[in-house]
Amino acid sequence: MNKERLYKQLKADEGEVCKVYRDHLGYLTFGIGHLITQKDPEMDWAIGTPVSPERVRECFDRDIGTSITEIGSMVKDFDDKPDIVQEILVNMLFNLGYHRLSQFKKFLKAIKENNWQEAAKEGRDSRWYTQVTFRAERLMSKLEELDPIYPTTEHDESDDIEDVKRFSDSNV
Secondary structure (H helix, E strand, C coil): CCHHHHHHHHHHHHCCEEEEEECCCCCEEEECCEECCCCCHHHHCCCCCECCHHHHHHHHHHHHHHHHHHHHHHCCCHHHCCHHHHHHHHHHHHHHCHHHHHCCHHHHHHHHCCCHHHHHHHHHCCHHHHHCHHHHHHHHHHHHHCCCCCCCCCCCCCCCHHHHHHHHHHCC
């Protein structure tokens, strides 16, 4: 998995805010969607307090590590999947959380079977898809680009940020 490419994707998808703020559900957050927990020193910080870019990256790296561990418990052969599939799954888990992604039974079954076309179809057949359509369509399109005959075909190394921009610009 290309963690730097994943970082760029999630930074574009989630945004990056270098100060403490309340997210759309009212939870204290900063950085790239980092939910502040009791273990974070920022828990007692006032809304609007700046957070250093180094701290944002530190928390992002920790959150990605947690996401990789969680998706690995959901998809047992996660490490054997093509890099792009790993990145798509981590992106989805980062957005949805473990519990909500675990409810994508048909999607996950297709992923486990390396049936990328079916996985993309199931991903689109969800409330998540209607809520974050641009992001979801970009991710499902990436799945469909994988060769169904050779399911381990790797994703090319092009900068996926351009895809984020392309989908955002064409769907505004």
